[in-house]
Amino acid sequence: MLSGLSPGDRLPRREIHARFGGRRQGGISPSREAPVVMFFTDPRTGHQHGYYDGWDEQGLLNYVGEGQQGDQRFTQGNKSILLHREEGRTLEGFLANSPDVTYLGEFELVDTYLRDAHETGNEDALRQVIVFRLRPRNKVPVELPSTPITPTAAPVVNTVPVEEQHTERSFVTPNREPYELERLEASLVRRYRNHLQSQGHAVGRLRIIPPGEGSPLYSDLWDETRRELVEAKGSVTREQLRHAVGQLLDYGRFVDASVCSVLVPSRPRRDLLDYLRHAGVGVIYPDGDRWVRE
Incomplete structure (x- = not known):
């Protein structure tokens, strides 16, 4: 003192x-x-x-x-x-x-x-x-806020609603405006979620807190009915698909998923489809009013 x-x-x-x-x-x-x-x-x-x-x-x-x-x-x-x-x-x-x-x-x-x-x-x-x-070592005399997350020894996994504000970057940079690709991803996620729900699927998003971490991870979609983990990207470039595969590997450590897939706005070119197959990751994309899975 x-x-x-x-x-x-x-x-x-x-x-x-x-x-x-x-x-x-x-x-x-x-x-x-x-x-x-x-x-x-x-x-x-x-x-x-x-x-x-x-x-x-x-x-x-x-x-x-x-x-x-x-x-x-x-x-x-x-x-x-x-x-x-x-x-x-x-x-x-x-x-x-x-x-x-x-x-x-x-x-x-x-x-x-x-x-x-x-x-x-x-x-x-x-x-x-x-x-x-x-x-x-004494009673603190003023009110202080609580931290959003307390690190734990074991992972914590919850299902949360599919909402745009549930993103990893929104936790780290809460005042940043979404990029154009992020807005495209959010729109794609909402469309596919609506499709799944119209088929009677239970759909949400996984909120994952890894052991010892002070920030959450958020998957884009979790199809509970199919037990499918889905990561969305706003384009089909190699960089974006590599990023998606890395995220799926990260999230997949904490959930027993039957399938991991990338949700994209169009069909990737042949070599990138080969890359996804090699990584054991499926791909989902819209074709008019229907959704194609490869």
């Missing part, structure tokens, strides 16, 4: 650094003047950077490390949190309310995990970030 402060105290950040040292900017501030590492969280704006600071289901504060471009590494401020006990430093938290901060109290590191986020200022560039799980 910081000397002279009580959890809930609110004061200018510059005063914190004048009293305890540390960097005056950035989210993590190890001090040379005092045996402390200070961290600053602002959950209100973190989603702009793909960050989800907040409480998990185990009552631990999940705090995303520093570094706005490229994969985050255990260097500088991140390293100071990782080694705070070994270096004899306490870990002190603050809620940022620029220019003021609210003292949250003392924490201790429990463990870490890794998840995807987008780079600051570039929602198209994904990278890997570090998430610290921190246990408070």
Whole structure:
């Protein structure tokens, strides 16, 4: 606990650094003047950077490390949190309310995990970030949000409705507008879903949380009746079909699917059909009012 402060105290950040040292900017501030590492969280704006600071289901504060471009590494401020006990430093938290901060109290590191986020200022560039799980050593005096997902030791698989907002990228980059190919995929998925439902099939989408992961995976379609896993693509280029096969392999680890298929807007050319057959993946595409399966 910081000397002279009580959890809930609110004061200018510059005063914190004048009293305890540390960097005056950035989210993590190890001090040379005092045996402390200070961290600053602002959950209100973190989603702009793909960050989800907040409480998990185990009552631990999940705090995303520093570094706005490229994969985050255990260097500088991140390293100071990782080694705070070994270096004899306490870990002190603050809620940022620029220019003021609210003292949250003392924490201790429990463990870490890794998840995807987008780079600051570039929602198209994904990278890997570090998430610290921190246990408070006092009652935290302010309300903080909950994290969307708490990593678990075993995979979690649920069936969810077929809706456009259920995508992996919408979780990582919630403010990004869908690309044209993504809109084409969504339209294709809705058409094929309507077809399957007209045939009496139970259709949804799989939401998969792999072990230890902090972000979900979403299949495009799950035909429960046929037990078919379907991934849609808005074009039939080699790149798109390779991507689809990789996604099906990823999702297929967690579900007992009888068939895996790619849903595309037209028939792929011969070599790509050979590629899909070699990969053990079927293909579905529209031909007028009917759907062709190969």
